[in-house]
Amino acid sequence: MLTKRIIPCLDVTLDSEGGTVVKGVEFFNLRHAGDPVEFAKLYNEQGADEIVFLDITASHEGRTTMIDVIERTADEVFIPLTVGGGVGSVEDVRQILRAGADKVSINTSAVKNPNLIKETSDIFGSQCIVTAIDCKRNTNVADNSDKTILTLEDGTPAWYEVVIYGGRKPTGIDAVQWAKKVVELGSGEIMLTSMDRDGTYDGFDVPVTRAVSESVEVPIIASGGAGNPQHMYEGFTSGKADAALAASIFHFGEYTVPGVKEYLKNHDLPIRI
Amino acid sequence: MKKITIIDYGLGNLRSIRKALEMVGAKPVISSNPEEILDADGVILPGVGAFIDAMNNLQPLTDVIYEYVDTGKPLLGICLGQQILMSKSDEGGLTDGINLVPGRVRRFPSSELKVPHMGWNSITINKSHSILEGISDGDYVYFVHSYYVDTDEYHTLSSCDYGLSFAAVVVNEKGNVVGTQFHPEKSGKKGLKIVENFVNMC
Numbered sequence: 001m002l003t004k005r006i007i008p009c010l011d012v013t014l015d016s017e018g019g020t021v022v023k024g025v026e027f028f029n030l031r032h033a034g035d036p037v038e039f040a041k042l043y044n045e046q047g048a049d050e051i052v053f054l055d056i057t058a059s060h061e062g063r064t065t066m067i068d069v070i071e072r073t074a075d076e077v078f079i080p081l082t083v084g085g086g087v088g089s090v091e092d093v094r095q096i097l098r099a100g101a102d103k104v105s106i107n108t109s110a111v112k113n114p115n116l117i118k119e120t121s122d123i124f125g126s127q128c129i130v131t132a133i134d135c136k137r138n139t140n141v142a143d144n145s146d147k148t149i150l151t152l153e154d155g156t157p158a159w160y161e162v163v164i165y166g167g168r169k170p171t172g173i174d175a176v177q178w179a180k181k182v183v184e185l186g187s188g189e190i191m192l193t194s195m196d197r198d199g200t201y202d203g204f205d206v207p208v209t210r211a212v213s214e215s216v217e218v219p220i221i222a223s224g225g226a227g228n229p230q231h232m233y234e235g236f237t238s239g240k241a242d243a244a245l246a247a248s249i250f251h252f253g254e255y256t257v258p259g260v261k262e263y264l265k266n267h268d269l270p271i272r273i
Numbered sequence: 274m275k276k277i278t279i280i281d282y283g284l285g286n287l288r289s290i291r292k293a294l295e296m297v298g299a300k301p302v303i304s305s306n307p308e309e310i311l312d313a314d315g316v317i318l319p320g321v322g323a324f325i326d327a328m329n330n331l332q333p334l335t336d337v338i339y340e341y342v343d344t345g346k347p348l349l350g351i352c353l354g355q356q357i358l359m360s361k362s363d364e365g366g367l368t369d370g371i372n373l374v375p376g377r378v379r380r381f382p383s384s385e386l387k388v389p390h391m392g393w394n395s396i397t398i399n400k401s402h403s404i405l406e407g408i409s410d411g412d413y414v415y416f417v418h419s420y421y422v423d424t425d426e427y428h429t430l431s432s433c434d435y436g437l438s439f440a441a442v443v444v445n446e447k448g449n450v451v452g453t454q455f456h457p458e459k460s461g462k463k464g465l466k467i468v469e470n471f472v473n474m475c
Contacts (some may be wrong), residue, residue, distance in 0.1 A: 002386075002394045002435060003413065027379075045460070049393055074291045080415060080459050100288040102459060125322035127389055127417045188389055188417075219387045242387055259451045272413040 003272040004236045004264065005243035006257055007221065008250045012069060012085075013056045020069050022251070023056065037072045040149075043250070044077045046257040051077065052191075052245060053098075054107075055085030062261035063092075067099045074100025084132055084191075092121045093122045097128060105191055107132040108164040111171055114185055121186025131182040131192060132191040134167055135160040135175035135208060148176040150207045160194075160208045169197040176211050183216045190220050191245065195226030199248070204231055209239035221245050228253060229263035236269055274300045274475045278286065278313035280338075282330040283322070289405065290319055290351070293458040297469040303475070310424045310466030316341055316473030322355030324364040327353055329455075334353040335371055342373060347406075347474045355443060356413045356422060364420050374443050378422025386436045389419045391437045396431045396441045396455075398432045403468050405430060412463050414441070414455040422454060 011023040021034035039110045040051045051073070057065045063086070070083055083096050093104045097253055104124075110131050111115050121129040129193030140163045141149050147159035158174035179190055192212055194205030204222045213220040222241035226249055249255045258273075265271040277299045279290055287303050293316075294301040302309055310316055319340075320327050330393070331338075350358045359370040362378035370378070376466055381388045393413040398405055408431075421439035431442035443452045451471070457464035 002390065002392050002416075005392050044305060071288070074288050078289065078465055079461055080417075080456075097286055098288070100286055100292075102286055102289075124324075126419075136452070175415075189391065210429075212319060217383075217387070217388050219391050242392065273473060 001270045002242075003049070003270045005221075006053055006232070006261055006271075007050045007245045008039075008048050008257065009054060009223070009245050009247045010036050010039055010044045011068050011247065012053050012066060013045065014059075014062050015063065018065065020065050022058075036069050038078065040073045040077045040081070043257060044079055047077065047261060047273065049243070050080040050082060052084070054081045055083065058086055065183045066077070067095060070096060070099035070101050072269040077183065082130060084130070087149050089221065090123065093124060093129075093229040098139040099122060101191070103128045103130050105132040107134065110182060112160060114181065117182050117185040117187050121188065125239060126186045126188035129187050129189055131179075132209040133175055133179060133182075133212075134163050134193045136163050136167065136170065136195045146270055148211065150211050152207055154169070154186055163195055164219050167198075175208060176215050179212045179216050183218050187218065189218050190216065192220055193223040194225065198223075200225050201227030201249075202250055203227060204239055204241070204244070206234060206237035206239045209241050213240040213242070219243060229260045232260055233264060233267055233269065236264055275348060275472050276300050276302060276312075276315060277315040277472065277475065279303045279319060280310065280331075280334065283327065283374065286321070287319060289458040290317060293468045296465060297472050299437075299472045301352065304462070305310040305334065307334065308312065310334070310341055311344070311394045312339050313341075315346065315471060316348045317471075318348060318354035318357060318419065318436065320351065320357060321437065322353065322422045324353065324356060324362045325366075325368050327357055328368060328370070331371070333415060337363075338371060342450055345447065345449050347471065348373075349453035349471050350450075350458055352418060353456060355397050355454050358452045359422055360425065362420065363386045374424055374428050374445050376425060376428060376443070378420050378442070379423050380420050381436065384436050389417055390421075390435045390445075394433050394455075396433050398431050399426065400430050400444075401447065402430050402444060402451070403474050405468060406455040406470050408463060412459040414453075414457070414463060416455045418454060422452075433471060449463055
């Protein structure tokens with residue numbers, strides 16, 4: 001049976017000496033503290049189903065160093081690797097795949113130039129083009145009858161607006177409609193992050209996760225808000241997600257990948273142990 | 274050291290396959306040169322993307338592949354590389370494969386299940402073969418595909434369930450041509466074991 005995937009996400013940035021480090025990780029006692037490759041190896045050994053690297057260096061030097069990180073990871077970690085962050089062209093995608101990544105996630109650039117999804121999926125195949133959708137609740141439904149109106153947990157009607165540039169800029173685009181569009185363009189997977197939940201530990205944003213999952217044929221990775229294994233369970237069941245992404249709960253050691261997986265398996269979800 | 278040629282006919286992540294081969298003690302060569310294919314101890318046919326594009330790119334090498342396979346040396350097709358081994362595919366209009374294994378490539382039917390079939394799924398072992406040594410029923414491997422291989426029991430070494438049962442590992446009559454729908458180079462320890470098994474066949 002196809003299992004639900006647990007995916008640790010590593011935000012990779014540069015330190016003062018220009019080396020790559022994972023942001024927001026405090027507890028692991030590793031030989032090369034902060035080296036993204038060491039984290040990827042560790043999570044692999046713990047039974048992670050995939051690894052996601054987000055390049056948050058936002059500079060040319062950063063990208064070059066990131067390529068080195070991808071190469072070193074691909075040389076030692078034999079599970080799927082997705083890389084995102086600042087991907088803006090066919091050449092970016094080619095470079096990342098050639099370095100050894102299996103999938104590339106495209107976010108802001110896809111909103112600015114949707115054709116990039118079509119172009120890259122035509123060339124490299126849909127299976128390696130992930131669209132990252134960041135969205136935010138918008139309760140102004142009166143002026144937005146063309147949007148997909150969902151019901152929040154407390155019964156409030158709302159639509160979810162796509163936001164770009166790390167959540168700073170709203171776009172007026174409906175997240176559910178955008179998800180359908182990127183799948184039509186050729187995206188093979190969607191990584192859906194609710195900015196209302198990101199960093200809150202309140203759990204995944206179930207209404208939008210479920211709505212997107214039910215509207216498209218491709219797998220959905222729920223992201224933003226996971227604070228405990230029960231949140232993962234809700235994301236998979238109520239949210240109908242195919243995979244769950246988490247960063248802090250694993251990095252800070254509150255929960256481990258095997259611990260979360262055991263919890264989910266004990267709650268009758270298909271999980272690879 | 275066994276020389277394994279990974280056929281380079283376009284796009285995709287070949288680095289992981291190369292590294293997996295190195296991990297198990299083989300000497301990988303990435304090449305589209307006919308001589309590198311013919312004098313290899315083993316050949317891997319990788320592949321991602323669309324069937325028709327892959328067939329077009331592979332066209333100049335098909336004679337070399339037939340010649341290589343006739344020597345009895347092993348060939349492993351991975352993912353789309355497995356699908357290409359088959360007779361025909363429905364992808365992008367009916368397209369001929371290289372017909373080393375009889376069977377047809379079909380799209381997963383519309384259902385509640387997500388397509389692509391993406392992630393870790395368990396496989397069932399139908400027949401013993403050296404490629405599956407140390408692999409058991411229920412072991413998880415990593416899949417990502419929207420089309421699947423439909424062949425008969427005789428050519429199916431292992432199967433997988435995703436709404437329907439499809440061939441996870443296929444084989445030809447002679448036993449030297451095998452294909453995996455999943456990615457052994459992305460399937461952790463079990464995957465590396467399959468890569469090692471292949472190298473041992475060579």
